[in-house]
């Protein structure tokens with residue numbers, strides 16, 4: 001499977017969202033990329049109108065990987081290689097705001113990176129230096145498109161919040177109470193462990209990327225609430241995953257139309273302006289790897 005298969009939409013499922021069983025499975029693959037194997041199989045599903053979506057479970061089947069161990073470069077590279085232009089990435093998050101209640105959904109527009117530099121977070125290294133803009137880590141067109149369908153969630157009693165700030169911690173332990181309060185003082189609204197490096201890598205490969213966060217707990221800042229536990233997260237996710245699937249099904253026709261109307265074309269070519277290494281200094285081995293994800297650039 002490589003490019004031009006008509007698979008333009010990728011969906012990444014997070015904790016508690018390991019498959020999209022409401023759509024018909026038409027193909028499965030486990031491709032080796034120049035950055036190794038993805039977290040699990042890439043499952044191609046088809047919606048009732050015949051539109052194909054590539055689904056990947058971030059933590060693998062059976063939740064194999066801790067956030068720091070996720071092979072994010074292979075995940076994003078594999079999706080890009082088969083032609084994906086847009087990624088909707090689901091994530092279970094802790095809420096740092098009273099008004100973001102468990103079971104609410106959030107479309108963040110900013111990230112504060114509190115990971116510890118131990119995750120591979122770039123495709124550009126080893127003889128090819130490049131710096132993409134990360135001022136806006138998420139895609140506004142995609143966020144607005146999803147937000148237009150907020151009534152699907154409201155019908156079930158959940159609110160969809162937009163323009164919020166996500167703090168991504170290293171984990172795997174949850175935050176201390178002092179950290180949780182610090183993030184609130186920094187105006188962060190939600191916390192997870194998986195936005196970085198996924199969002200950065202998608203940006204490097206010119207993929208329109210939006211995280212759809214599902215609030216599962218109040219972390220540990222809120223008096224009178226239980227401190228977050230895996231049990232609490234998974235319990236809420238069990239109830240929320242049907243909502244996530246419904247939201248995805250609802251936005252698909254609009255998303256297909258937006259792709260056909262060229263609404264995501266403006267980000268194409270962005271990476272080419274970010275290279276700093278002169279053409280003659282670029283290492284052949286690195287160029288070969290990058291041709292897998294950015295064909296036609298070198």
Ligand SMILES: CSC[C@H]1O[C@H](OP(=O)(O)O)[C@H](O)[C@@H]1O
Nearest residue numbers: 014015067091092192193194233
């Ligand atoms: C299972 S609790 C912590 C775990 O949940 C979130 O995962 P994901 O973003 O993949 O839904 C969070 O980022 C942590 O990895």
Ligand SMILES: Nc1ncnc2[nH]cnc12
Nearest residue numbers: 092093094191192219228
């Ligand atoms: N409180 C929390 N902190 C980090 N990641 C989370 N995922 C779900 N809840 C979380």
